[in-house]
Amino acid sequence: MDIVGLPPPLRTHVFRHLAGAELVRGGVCEVHPDVALLQLVCREFLDQLNEEVEDLFFDESVPGAVDKGRHQIFKQPWAPTYPRLRRFHGSFDTLDAFEVLIAFPPPPHILSELSLSFDLPRKPLVQLLTRATVKKLDARLREPSAATAAAAAGAAGAAGAGGASDVSSQQQISRAVVSGPGVGRPGYAVSVWGQPEGAEHPGSTVVPPGAMRAMRDGSPPPAAAGAQRASVAGPGTVSPSSSSPMANRSSSVSDAASAPAPGPAPGPSSAPAPEPVAAPAPAPSKGSSSNGSKKGGKKKGGKEADEEVEFPVCQLELEDLRLADSLADETLGWLLRSTSVLQSIHLQTAQGLRSPELALKSESLTTISLYSVNFLTDMQLKQIMKACPNVTSLEISKCRSINFSFLESNPKLVRLALLNTRQLTDQTLTEFFKHKPCPALKQLDLSGCKSLLNPVISSRSVEDLRLLHCPQLQDTAVSAAFNHCPNLRSVNLLQSSVEVARFASTHLHTLVLATCQKLRDEAVTDLFRLCPNLLALDLGHCCQLQEPVMSHPKLEKIYLTFCVNIHEIAVERLFTSCPNLKHVELAVCMFDMSRFVGLKADCEVVTNFDFSWKGS
Incomplete structure (x- = not known):
């Protein structure tokens, strides 16, 4: 029908x-x-x-x-x-719903992508991965070493309360x-x-x-x-x-x-009882009892016998792995040994790791992302990069124990993101580009590196440069980056301290200078002249701008939102000198913005924000 x-x-x-x-x-x-x-x-x-x-x-x-x-x-x-x-x-x-999935897993031909926002013990993790074909896993682990006495007492109290967790989970x-x-x-x-x-x-x-x-x-x-x-x-x-x-x-x-499959109606007498949720995995742990707890049925310290879980020899289909909180070396090692198709791994905190350089080994990995892994050293990172020779994307954020001396020449690296750190210095970055080139590097992201003042960024291959939230970055460093990176196509300098930097690039098509509170008219006037292929420009919240000359034959989009000091005459010149304009934002400018609405038939002009909810 x-x-x-x-x-x-x-x-x-x-x-x-x-x-x-x-x-x-x-x-x-x-x-x-x-x-x-x-x-x-x-x-x-x-x-x-x-x-x-x-x-x-x-x-x-x-x-x-x-x-x-x-x-x-x-x-x-x-x-x-x-x-x-x-x-x-x-x-x-909740673990309740996840355990039902373990008891009734999808068939092997169904590819699963799972996101788990609760503390996942080791045993259910192994059970699911060995019963279903999981391609992508995003989980917050609770390894045995991370269990505390306080958590154990709280778990015991919740179990004795009888039904309280079920009631809360129904909300x-x-x-x-x-x-x-x-x-x-x-x-x-x-x-x-x-x-x-x-x-x-x-x-x-x-x-x-x-x-x-x-x-x-x-x-x-x-x-x-x-x-x-x-x-x-x-x-x-x-x-x-x-x-x-x-x-x-x-x-x-x-x-x-919800209807049952054809056949007798489910019930205690007409259909077999479903597999218990906490049933042992296909490869049961040695020495464990039938209920999954330790010998004698006791759970020491509130741990669900995770210490006894053995990692079976199997072939997993994991391609994307994201793990947070506590993580043991043996768990990470088993995951990487058991899959030959893993392409991306993201580790956050990973408190239980002690020797990640021994566990993190994979020839199939192309993306490594490390967030707030504070125990990791430069020597360990150097060994990890050698053990994963095909990595093309490396992201490191808020890892306080790294001073980035591990950076070496890498012919396969396409994306490098060193984020939210004060350990990265001008000298380290300058020496990296001078003596350890990466000929395939296309995207460089140094956002949140608040210690950068005047580094020399030099690369003929970089096309996407991101220097967001670098409040001390000087004009000379930005001008040098445009001079030494001739193939730049997209640059983002959101909330930086540039004033009169020289933006000059024949290939540049997108430039973001939003919230650059010190940016001056002459810098904007020059960039319109020195970037002949510019298509999109964001000058939102640049409060020092008054009358920049904005004239460009190819410009399609420009954002002037909250440019509270820009003069109306500058906007008039914009419309007359940019024949290819398709989108202009003028919200919260201090003149009658409505007169520009409909001025160009094929140009959308936004003069106010609509915060009302609209259902799609």
């Missing part, structure tokens, strides 16, 4: 039921009284959509009403429900979005939302409070109750609203997204 071919009133009601009340705000208020037909159409449409879906999204972070059925999406048979599904994108805030609403070609029209999406507590919906199955704890204890889960509601939106629609008058109809997506 093609929903687009339905009569307009019926089609509007179908979309209104699936997309919530947002269509009403857009002015669509058609009415159709045949509720039974709507229920049938919704059900058939969703069944057809499920057959076409290729991407499944699960987001646990959406706040809202109490939702008791948010984990049911994982308990359906993956292949029969979504026969064409190829990719699963999951965002998890969020989850969403699953399904997108794919739909009924012959690309871009359709299905959003699965939980109904508020007390809403009844025949035929749906949900997990009531306490079910997760019951599954971990090995006991049958409590009886299911509650409901789910569905919303389907075409391209450009927004998230659903519970105010839809058809929110409680039995044609909701739970018929398609």
Whole structure:
């Protein structure tokens, strides 16, 4: 059934039921009284959509009403429900939902991308990676060495409270979005939302409070109750609203997204009990008991027997790995040994690492990003770069123990970002470009390096230069960079201290000088003359500008927002001397800006900001 071919009133009601009340705000208020037909159409449409879906999204972070059925999406048979599904994108805030995914993992042919915003123990991490095909993982780890006595006491107290964690976890609403070609029209999406507590919906199955704890204890889960509601939106629609008058109809997506597979109805006697959430991984730890705890069933110090987890020999498909907080050398080493396709790794804090140079070895890695890894030394970084010979992008931010003496010539390095540090000095940077060239370097980002005064940046290959938030950078350093980097195409000097720097480049097409409070008229006048291929210029918040001569045959975009001292005559010359202008922003200038609106037929002029919310 093609929903687009339905009569307009019926089609509007179908979309209104699936997309919530947002269509009403857009002015669509058609009415159709045949509720039974709507229920049938919704059900058939969703069944057809499920057959076409290729991407499944699960987001646990959406706040809202109490939702008791948010984990049911994982308990359906993956292949029969979504026969064409190829990719699963999951965002998890609680260990409860994540453990259900471990117990009911997607089939190996479905590629998963996961974002975990809770403290993840080692055992569930190993279990999931060995049961599902995970391509991208963003997780905050809790390694055994990072557990403290205070945390252990708090965990024990929460466990003794009985049900408190389940109640708090129910104060969020989850969403699953399904997108794919739909009924012959690309871009359709299905959003699965939980109904508020007390809403009844025949035929749906949900997990009531306490079910997760019951599954971990090995006991049958409590009886299911509650409901789910569905919303389907075409391209450009927004998230659903519970105010839809058809929110409680039995044609909701739970018929398609929560209904059990064909066969006997699930129950304690007619279907096998689901695999316990805390079941051991395919490669069980030696010496561990059946419940995953230490010998005798005790958990010492609140640790969930992570010390006993052994890393199996396996082949992972990880391509993008982002790990934060505590991280042990053996965990990182296992992850890198077990995948031959890892391309990008981002480490934040990584408190548990002691010898990262021994663990961080990979010939497939092309991107390394280190944020606030404060124990790392220059010698260790030098060894890491040698052990990862194919790195093309290196980013280091807020690593206080590094003085950047590790920088060496690298023929494959394309992007170098040394951010938010005071250890990088003029001498170190000047010597690097003078004696250790990187012939493939295209992007150089030194944003937040507040100790830079007058370094000599010299590279014939650099095309993108970023010097944001460098408050002490002198005009001579900026002028020298333009002089010694002849192939610059994009430069960002946001919130720098330049006054009369000489911006001269025949290839430059984008220049950002926003919030350069000391920038003077003569510098802007010269750059219009010395940058013949300039297309976009940002001068927002440059409060010293008064009457710069802005004349350019190719300029398309210019931003003069909050240039409170610029004169009206300078803007008039801009419009008459820049014939190719397409976009001009003049908001908060101290003259009548409205007179420039419509002055050029093909030029958009913004004279005020619209902060009102507009649904797409």
